[in-house]
Amino acid sequence: MEGKVVEVQAAWREGAHVDDAQYRAMYEASVSDPDAFWGEHGKRIDWMTPFTKVKNTSFAPGQVSIKWFEDGKTNVAYNCIDRHLETRGDQTAIIWEGDNPDESKHITYRELHAQVCRMANVLRNRGVSKGDRVTLYMPMIPEAAYAMLACARLGAIHAIVFGGFSPDSLASRIQGCTSKVVITADEGLRGGRKVPLKANVDEAIKRLGSDLVEHVIVVRRTGGSVAMEPGRDVYYDEAAEQVTDHCPAEAVEAEHPLFILYTSGSTGQPKGVVHTTGGYLVYASMTHQYVFDYREGDVYWCTADVGWVTGHSYIVYGPLANGATTLMFEGIPTYPSTSRFWEVVDKHKVNIFYTAPTAIRSLMGGGEGPVKKTSRQSLRVLGSVGEPINPEAWEWYYNVVGEQRCSIVDTWWQTETGGILITPLPGATALKPGSATRPFFGVTPEMVDAEGKVLQGPCEGNLCIADSWPGQMRTVYGDHERFEQTYFSTYPGKYFTGDGARRDADGYYWITGRVDDVINVSGHRMGTAEVESSLVAHPKVAEAAVVGYPHNVKGQGIYAYVTLNDGEEGDDALRKELVTWVRKDIGPIASPDLIQFAPGLPKTRSGKIMRRILRKIAEDDFGSLGDTSTLAEPAVVDDLIENRQNRP
Ligand code: 6R9
Numbered sequence: 001m002e003g004k005v006v007e008v009q010a011a012w013r014e015g016a017h018v019d020d021a022q023y024r025a026m027y028e029a030s031v032s033d034p035d036a037f038w039g040e041h042g043k044r045i046d047w048m049t050p051f052t053k054v055k056n057t058s059f060a061p062g063q064v065s066i067k068w069f070e071d072g073k074t075n076v077a078y079n080c081i082d083r084h085l086e087t088r089g090d091q092t093a094i095i096w097e098g099d100n101p102d103e104s105k106h107i108t109y110r111e112l113h114a115q116v117c118r119m120a121n122v123l124r125n126r127g128v129s130k131g132d133r134v135t136l137y138m139p140m141i142p143e144a145a146y147a148m149l150a151c152a153r154l155g156a157i158h159a160i161v162f163g164g165f166s167p168d169s170l171a172s173r174i175q176g177c178t179s180k181v182v183i184t185a186d187e188g189l190r191g192g193r194k195v196p197l198k199a200n201v202d203e204a205i206k207r208l209g210s211d212l213v214e215h216v217i218v219v220r221r222t223g224g225s226v227a228m229e230p231g232r233d234v235y236y237d238e239a240a241e242q243v244t245d246h247c248p249a250e251a252v253e254a255e256h257p258l259f260i261l262y263t264s265g266s267t268g269q270p271k272g273v274v275h276t277t278g279g280y281l282v283y284a285s286m287t288h289q290y291v292f293d294y295r296e297g298d299v300y301w302c303t304a305d306v307g308w309v310t311g312h313s314y315i316v317y318g319p320l321a322n323g324a325t326t327l328m329f330e331g332i333p334t335y336p337s338t339s340r341f342w343e344v345v346d347k348h349k350v351n352i353f354y355t356a357p358t359a360i361r362s363l364m365g366g367g368e369g370p371v372k373k374t375s376r377q378s379l380r381v382l383g384s385v386g387e388p389i390n391p392e393a394w395e396w397y398y399n400v401v402g403e404q405r406c407s408i409v410d411t412w413w414q415t416e417t418g419g420i421l422i423t424p425l426p427g428a429t430a431l432k433p434g435s436a437t438r439p440f441f442g443v444t445p446e447m448v449d450a451e452g453k454v455l456q457g458p459c460e461g462n463l464c465i466a467d468s469w470p471g472q473m474r475t476v477y478g479d480h481e482r483f484e485q486t487y488f489s490t491y492p493g494k495y496f497t498g499d500g501a502r503r504d505a506d507g508y509y510w511i512t513g514r515v516d517d518v519i520n521v522s523g524h525r526m527g528t529a530e531v532e533s534s535l536v537a538h539p540k541v542a543e544a545a546v547v548g549y550p551h552n553v554k555g556q557g558i559y560a561y562v563t564l565n566d567g568e569e570g571d572d573a574l575r576k577e578l579v580t581w582v583r584k585d586i587g588p589i590a591s592p593d594l595i596q597f598a599p600g601l602p603k604t605r606s607g608k609i610m611r612r613i614l615r616k617i618a619e620d621d622f623g624s625l626g627d628t629s630t631l632a633e634p635a636v637v638d639d640l641i642e643n644r645q646n647r648p
Contacts, residue, residue: 002505004391006398006431012407016293016427023428023438030441031467037442038470042069042282045321046083048251049073051278057468061492064484068279068470069254076258076281077116077153078249080320084109092325095299095348096142099189099331101340104347107142109323112149114245115142119150121243122236126215128181130155130250133260135179136306137161137170137197139188140330143219143236144306145316147183148259155252159260159272162307163188163195165587167203173262174204176272177477180214183236185221191335198226254278260477261309263415264527265486266498266517272477273309273415280418281321283471287419287440288318291409292352292381293426299378301327302354303341308524309415310385313471314354318419333359338366342374342401354383354411358522360393360401362553368400376401381426383409386523387555388511394433412436412511414497415525416487418471421445422509435508442469447503452491455503462515463501464494517611519548519556524589526558531592534585535560538578540568545601545609546592549618549646557593559618559646561601570597594618594645600636602628613637620646 013019018026030037035054042051051072058065081093089110097104107115128134134151136158138144144160151158159177161170174182182205188195198218205213218226219236228235255276262270288294300319304310319326327348333341333355341363345353363370382402389397389410398408407426413419421443422436423429429437439445447461448454455461472495476483490496500515514520517528528546535544543563551557562578564570575595583591602610616625622641628634 001430001432003432006433008427008430009407011405012293013427015295016425017290018425018428020428023425026441027439031444034442034467038068038282041286042072042278042470044285045074045079045278045281047072047074048078051254055468059468059488059493059495061488062484064480064488066468066472066474067255068468069282072254072278073251074254074278074281075153075155075249075251076277076317077149079281080149080152080317081109081113081116082249084323085113088323091323093320094142094145095325095327097327097329097331097344097348099192099335101336101343105142112146115146116149116153117245117247118240118243119143119146119236120153120247122217122239123150123156123181124154124247125239125243126181126217128154128156130252130256132156132181133159133177133179135159135161135170135174135177135182137163137182137184137201138219138306139163139185139190139195139197139221140305140328141185141219141221142328143185145328148306148312148316152258153247153249155250155256157257157260159262160307160312161262162305162587163197164307164589166584167200167207169586170200171204171207172269174213175208176262177260178212180212181217182213182215183217183219185219186226187222187224189222189330191332194222194224202227202229252277255474257474259312261312261415263309264518264525264530266527267529269530270527271479271482271486273473274475274477275418275471276474279470279472281317283419283469284313284318285321287471288314288324289322290425291411291420291423291440292354292383293407294319294322294324294352298351299325299327299349300352300354301329301345301348301350302383303329303333303356303359304354304385309418313419333363337370338363339370339374342371342376345379346375349378351378352381352383353379354385356386356523357384357389357393358387358553358555360384360389360397364393364396365553371400376403379406381409382406383411385411385413387520388513389434391433398433407431410434410436412509416473417469418473421465421469422511432508435504435510437508439509445509446494447501448491448494458503458505460502460512461500462491463497463499463509463511464491465497466494468495519558521548521556521558521589522554526590530586531558531560531582531590534582534590535562535578537585538581540564540574541578543601545611545614547611547615547618549594549615551593554593558591559594559596560592561596561598561614561640563598563601596640596643596645598636598640598643600633600639602636602640603632604630605632614640617641617644618646620644620648
């Protein structure tokens with residue numbers, strides 16, 4: 001094989017779900033006859049009405065339509081809870097580890113059932129029924145999972161908004177899916193600091209300026225005092241006392257929406273990605289089992305937040321559908337110390353650990369000491385997700401955290417894909433540091449050049465997927481045309497991921513990052529257009545262009561070029577003001593890292609900003625600007641280089 005290879009260890013193969021030969025045989029079967037393959041694996045979940053049709057999908061221009069198991073009926077909460085009660089009612093479903101290391105609790109499947117039924121009844125008493133949208137703006141507490149599953153139980157559609165988003169961002173998402181009910185907490189707690197969730201909800205509702213939101217359900221987390229609007233707001237514990245812990249799970253069609261999750265793209269406002277019931281759950285549970293080589297009795301921990309897709313598929317739905325014990329962590333990797341992750345691993349004897357490269361890189365900065373003082377003997381599989389993992393971070397994860405004993409799964413996927421698409425399998429795949437390796441069952445990657453020509457063999461190009469898989473998003477909420485336009489029009493007949501990749505001689509994929517105007521900051525997606533529109537909304541700003549640049553810890557940082565209105569002075573005070581402005585407007589994850597005041601931006605004669613040049617200057621790589629002959633005013637480039645902000 002080409003390049004550095006870490007072979008599958010005998011210990012990883014022992015007891016694993018598949019070895020290399022089995023992977024190859026199953027992969028071949030999955031792509032040569034998807035109906036037969038998924039017809040079989042579709043039965044891994046329980047159906048109230050069994051399906052007879054399996055795959056009915058089209059990527060054809062103008063008629064994109066994706067349906068899986070369409071005549072079956074099931075319920076996601078039933079599959080994640082009820083079906084386990086007989087065999088594992090007393091097994092821990094969720095281990096909750098609080099921000100404060102002295103706080104943790106175990107919730108059994110039986111307790112989970114009672115809690116979810118209660119939450120469902122509280123929702124039902126407030127008029128929530130099948131198809132209604134419910135917005136969740138929650139900290140990482142068990143009630144977040146209860147709320148997700150309670151919606152699923154009723155056939156209601158949850159739309160989670162990450163707790164780090166601003167009131168404005170929250171307002172536009174509540175509006176986007178017209179939620180009449182919002183579930184939140186008084187305050188969140190992260191790294192010892194309080195997050196004013198309820199106050200943000202109040203502010204968001206004020207900005208909506210309508211009576212769209214009829215009910216706000218407030219879980220008491222810190223007990224901090226918050227304003228409660230009579231008739232609209234209710235404390236969850238008080239409402240829960242009024243209802244029973246019995247609530248039937250509603251059988252819904254396989255294609256009934258399970259959730260909406262907003263995500264950034266290269267243009268416009270965030271899109272509401274829609275995932276449905278049957279195919280999503282089959283895919284989330286199957287990938288969870290095979291990718292992490294999940295085994296009966298394992299303690300599994302994914303450090304994501306439920307506000308992101310990773311939290312949906314790999315904290316809640318995949319693991320619980322598999323009857324696993326899933327750990328939910330409220331805190332951050334560096335509180336109270338940089339040993340926290342590993343202390344939690346030891347405390348709860350975690351076997352499978354799944355985190356993001358940005359967390360690994362930030363902990364790497366603290367050296368081996370904080371890791372070495374913990375045991376980590378329980379660990380068997382280490383996962384990575386969210387952005388390309390650089391080989392140095394991979395090696396550190398493998399050598400220091402896993403002591404060369406644990407397999408590493410670098411899992412490539414997206415909000416849109418519902419579950420993992422390209423990944424090693426622990427017992428099957430020889431690893432290459434920095435490569436997401438090979439496609440999961442049923443996934444057909446295709447590399448195309450800029451003209452859409454399909455490339456063969458080793459190559460570099462744009463990553464597409466040729467055919468549908470069960471976990472794929474079905475539409476953009478309320479805008480199917482935008483769905484087709486965004487994902488199926490660049491290379492007609494294919495799903496375009498927005499990522500660039502390299503395929504090596506062994507058929508391994510190396511994701512190189514986004515090829516569109518999306519930047520990836522600490523594993524979080526940000527559209528450059530969103531940050532730009534926030535900046536230009538500032539009264540002193542005339543124009544703005546935002547690009548990503550390499551950042552040691554975050555992967556990419558946000559670099560903003562800002563042109564001020566005539567007469568305005570660009571100084572450090574204004575830089576600070578603009579950072580605060582964007583934080584308030586979108587949320588802390590959108591804060592620009594570097595701001596360069598620019599008298600002019602490089603534009604073509606037709607007025608298009610040449611981002612390629614801006615990216616190069618932000619990368620401090622202006623020796624190779626390429627062709628600048630089409631610029632309207634070539635002189636602006638000299639000024640940009642002269643005043644660049646990213647200097648070693
Ligand atoms: C699950 C998730 C998706 C984008 C995706 C890609 C990047 C995610 C990656 C990876 C390289 C990996 N990405 N995992 N790049 N290797 N293992 O992160 O979803 O927030 O929608 O982001 O993240 O660029 O297109 P989402």
